[in-house]
Amino acid sequence: MFSRYLLLGFLVSTTLSVTGWSARAAEITIKGSDTMVILNQKWAQEYMKKHPDVNIQVTGGGSGTGIAALRNNTTDIAAASRLIKPKEIQDFLVNSGIKPIQYKTCLDGVAVFVNSSNPLTEISLPTLGKIFRGEITNWKQVGGSDQPIVLYSRESNSGTYAFFKEEVLQEKDFSPRAQTLAGTAALIDAISKDTKGIGYGGIGYSHGVKALKLRRTESDVATAPSQENVEGGIYPLSRSLNFYLNPRSTDPEIEKFVKWVRSAEGQKIVASVGYYPLPGILPKPVAKAAPAPESKPAPVAEEKPAVTVAPAPTATGEMAAYAAPTAPAPVAPQPVAEVKVEAPAPVAAPTATASVTPATTSTTEALNALTGPVDPNAKQPVISTSLLNQFRTMIADREKSVMFREEAVAKREESIARRELTVAEREASLAAREEKLAQVTQANGIVNK
Structure with missing residues (x-):
């Protein structure tokens, strides 16, 4: 009888143990950048709300500390506010023969x-x-x-x-x-x-x-x-702010979490904390266009055909970036200019009372066209010289900005090329060391024989 109870107790204990193991939450540890601590905590809190079977622990200490912890297998994810250094990659290769995988999480x-x-x-x-x-x-x-x-x-x-x-x-x-x-x-x-x-x-x-x-x-x-x-x-x-992972990690929950961080849901948290989401994931807010001022229809002269004058060109492309934030000043409705049209003539030549601006190839040319002489009898809307000068200044500033951006990209590409060359040289050096080590090992084997 006692042996039966002992066997029953053993079975119950084993069942509870197995059940407890299967229900235990998955553990994910994030260690590293103090810059990313608040963001990592927000990510962890929201993810655990949606996945109660996952437990995420976040600690700081600095990017270097996180990368070292990843190399020593004491963390699952290294948070880093900088790129991994060539020396750190070499340490990974010497320690385990692998390179960590980088995931950009935000900007x-x-x-x-x-x-x-x-x-x-x-x-x-x-x-x-x-x-x-x-x-x-x-x-x-x-x-x-x-x-x-x-x-x-x-x-x-x-x-x-x-x-x-x-x-x-x-x-x-x-x-x-x-x-x-x-x-x-x-x-x-x-x-x-x-x-x-x-x-x-x-x-x-x-x-x-x-x-x-x-x-x-x-x-x-x-x-x-x-x-x-x-x-x-x-x-x-x-x-960029980054996650570094061990490519040999077999825990699927780590990959799921990183994928969620880089999703639209995770990137919304980035914006709420004050950093910038990865490009192309969240839709950018579209500036609302200012409502057009109400205007009454322009009076038309009796019994005379009228030629409609083309409206002044609107800001497009780069100019629109400057014109969008402020609504244009309301313009009072103007009467349509009148021109007598000869019946047999195929096209009426433009007269002093109806000046039609030809199509221009650029915004600057369009603005220059608007600065020509205006006939006061035509009652054309007049754009102030100061406003035109402001637009010209905006265009010049944007052109400078584009030039600086191109220079920055060129410098960044040059820096990346230098880093890649350094990594290649270190990999070649490491390969030479491994070859030498193999030769020494082989020589030791021959001596032992």
Whole structure:
């Protein structure tokens, strides 16, 4: 009898154990970038609401810490606000013979923050580098008030620190006067309370401080870290925020989570936190066109055929980007110009009372056509010279912006080419080492025999 109860207890215990194992939630760990901590937490919370059988743990520590944890198999996902370094790839190859897989999760612009009361609105990267290297120490040297500059920086294992050092300081050392803070949140808090402070961090943290516009060189046009400028690479400190995964991972839940992060649902959370979604996933908001002013029909002269004058050309293409935000001023209805038409004539030649503007090949030519002499008797709507000059200035600025964008893309491609060459050289070196190791191993085998 006792043996029967013992057997029954064993079966019940085994059943509960197996049932408990199958019902246990899947575990996913994310470690790394402090810039991405808040975003990763938001992703984890929303995903776990929809998938209660999955448990996601998020910790920071810096991009370098996350990548090292992935290499040592102590995390499933490494969050990094910078690209993985060639040395880190080499460590992966030596350690396990594989390279981690990169997934872009969203876009970011590293912003330069100052106190809200600081009168400065823009700065160039060369000047910024001098400030953080300690070569410029007073705000009056850059157009500010006469007071010392207080530098706030990130820890050396931060991806944002590495990115800023490479892009702004040209890999030179930070000033020893720079105060190192753990996390962008702490940096923002310090600058919001210090009128002399300056620091840097992800655009998602720009609350209670001022983000300066940046110029790549002293002569460039300053650009803000807006979504459009970051997507187009116009903003000098544009970057992606990334996940790195072990390609040998066999947990399907990790792949499902990353796929969800990059979906429209996951990218909506990106926008809510303050970063920029991956291009082409979420529809961009369309600016609503201003309603056209109501107008009464123009009076028509009695018993005379009228020639309808073509309307002034509207802003299209690049010009529309500038014209869209503001509604045009209402124009009073004008009477239609009258011209007598000869019955046998195939086409009536334009007269002084009905000036028809010929088709133009560009917006600039169309604007120039509008500046010609206007007959006051024709009662044509007159566009002010100042407004035309504004449009011309907008076109010139946009052309400069396009030129700067092309230069930025060219520089980025050149940088990528250099990095790929470095990786190829390191891979060749690693292959040579492996070949030498194989030869040594083979020689040792012969000696043992």
